[in-house]
Amino acid sequence: MQITLEPVDLARDLDLLRAWVTHPRSAYWMMQGATRAEVRAEYARIAADPHHDAWLGRVDGRPTFLAETYDPTHSPLAGLPEVRAGDLGMHVLVAPPTGAAVPGLTTAVFGAVMEHCFADPAVQRVVVEPDARNERIRAKNLAAGFVELREVPLPGKTAMLSICTRESWSSSRPETSADHLTPELMDRAQRHLVAKALGELAHERLITPVAEGERWRVEAGPSSYAFAARRHLLDHWVVDPASIERVRDGAPARPDAQELVAELAPALGIPDQLLPTYLEEIASTLAAGAWKLRHRRIPVAELVDAGYQEIESAMTEGHPAFIANNGRIGFSLDDYRAYAPETGRPVRLHWLAARRDLTQLSLAAGGTEAGLYDGELAPEVRDRFAGRLRALGLDADDYLLLPVHPWQWQHKLAITFAPDVARRDLVHLGAGDDDHHPQQSIRTFFNASRPERHYVKTALAIQNMGFVRGLSPAYMAATPAINDWVASVVEADDELRRCGFGVLRELAAIGYTGDAFHRTAGPSPYRKMIAALWRESPVPRTPGGEQLTTMAALLHRDADGDALVTAWIKASPVDAATWVRAYLRAYLRPLVHCLHAYDLAFMPHGENLLLRLRDHVPVGAFMKDIGEEVAVMGDLDLPAGVERIRGEFPDDVKALAIHTDVLDGVLRFVAAILDEDGVLPAEEFWAIARATIEEHAADHPELAVAAASYDLLRPEFRHSCLNRLQLRNTLQMVDLTDQAESLIFAGTLANPVAVQR
Structure with a gap:
């Protein structure tokens, strides 16, 4: 199931929330009998409180739960000796069922809310204070790694104060994060990928299927593959995955994409030293395929009228021609769940302050540095970042702001560029406030909180589909000027306007070059690890x-x-x-x-x-x-x-x-x-x-x-x-x-x- 959280929108969600919080099953929410006006007032108060947030949760796109997060130091828990910096309070309410109960739903929702809480690296512990009589939710808390500290009196209830550290949550998670790796799902993923491999390798004339009646056969070393297929123009093969029969050394064998590649390696011309890398990309593509079969079973009927980002995250194939098209080498399983576009998880980009004289910012014609940052970052975020620099005795005017992928900061920049961080040539400012959705290209993000804001394309040292997905500061320096010229050509052409054809300009590019790798003689992927660009959003240009x-x-x-x-x-x-x-x-x-x-x-x-x-x-x-x-x-x-x-x-x-x-x-x-x-x-x-x-x-x-x-x-x-x-x-x-x-x-x-x- 696909679980997402988004800020509560009172104009849209009020009646839904009232039905949930006043339901008899929600007695511990303490809003039984609340009027519509009272529910509106409560959630308007939360919306106005900078230390309290309300979130509408969806499961497979349907509103299913309500979550609240808050700063315990600005709540009735303030002053308790157990409360400390780095704590985040949490409440969660699963909507009363309207039909048959869905097994595991509450556990899945609870897990998604905990992951949402810990998505902010500043959060070290989650704090809950359920009514001490609520044995059911207390059991859920304990199963998730919470430790019950003591009963505390709070307005309207005696609460069981409980805390869960990041480590406890991680160690207590049930081993379901790999629940897609089952024989049944992997067999489907294997058949799909083997069918694609047979079709595309035949299309590229790396193999030559031989007709045998209404079927085709390919010999691959010790294996023989027989299958049904239809041939279209452009020598396009559509292979039926269910029809594939493999025989290896005279005995029936399951189709296996890695083994197919290894068997065909001499004909495919893969260098021996690179074959393991390609096999790893095949394995990762299979893992992604199995995950999508389990968690992204969205019928096309639900996509016909879907929004742009719903469609984007529902795509399951990747590049149609490449066989190894979901490599993403470098992502762990948790990284995949956090950052792969098909998981639909919101991502908050991290920001660096990069010393101005070691960083190049290129802008489109008419663009200004102030205009770029004012349009992309709220004033309170800019103030927070400037405060971080002041606390280190640094002048914000000496720095440019550079967005980075959270994975890139954690796995590369804080380690591979540790000297630059220690010199304060790079300063980690923390996560921004906007939720972003990763696009199919992995390293490009759409602003989900403010869709009118620009896409952000970040450097990402992940091996995917034949490239490490870095960005070169030197190469990108001309990007805004190139986009200005292309846009000027397209926008001035009457034919293109009549066709409704336009371009989304890349309006700014930034790259840091103060590291040791830029002072060495030769180019390398390490010169492409700290850079980003901003591309205009299509949303303001799409008619109603x-x-x-x-x-x-x-x-x-x-x-x-x-x-x-x-x-x-x-x-x-x-x-x-x-x-x-x-x-x-x-x-x-x-x-x-x-x-x-x-x-x-x-x-x-x-x-x-x-x-x-x-x-x-x-x-x-x-x-x-x-x-x-x-x-x-x-x-x-x-x-x-x-x-x-x-x-x-x-x-x-x-x-x-x-x-x-x-x-x-x-x-x-x-x-x-x-x-x-x-x-x-x-x-x-x-x-x-x-x-x-x-x-x-x-x-x-x-x-x-x-x-x-x-x-x-x-x-x-x-x-x-x-x-x-x-x-x-x-x-x-x-x-x-x-x-x-x-x-x-x-x-x-x-x-x-x-x-x-």
């Missing part, structure tokens, strides 16, 4: 009545195999062909236009593009991740600070910005889903895609020369392979400064939008 979603959602199937794109089409007022035309007008046509008009190419995969839907139909799109993943492939005049994005590409590679990144990287999956679901035949899907390109050409005869040079409708194109890149070097998949030279090709693919010649 529209739904915002990651484009990755178009490739999402739930645990029962139902596709979200199919559900959206069925919920829309238009037929499937009309829906696809609208989608490709919002997605494909703008990318073709940017290529033909400006030789401008994006990296438009599912994570990098947000769709806007109205009545479940696409009406526009936002591109993001501009600074790192945009290129100009021609001689267009560029400002001096933007010249970095100009690339030298062979003519037969330039068109791959559409052929590989759009047709093969995204649309082959969408087309196959719609075809498999009987929603739209693949041939009709690709005919609409071809018509989208042709209609753009007809509307823009002035771009005919550019269109001819790219020749997007050619009969075939070079087959660029992603898994081959990762398998060649699992530590650094490509050189970001020369991506064209990093590409690996496997012949050609028949172009599904080709014109018959």
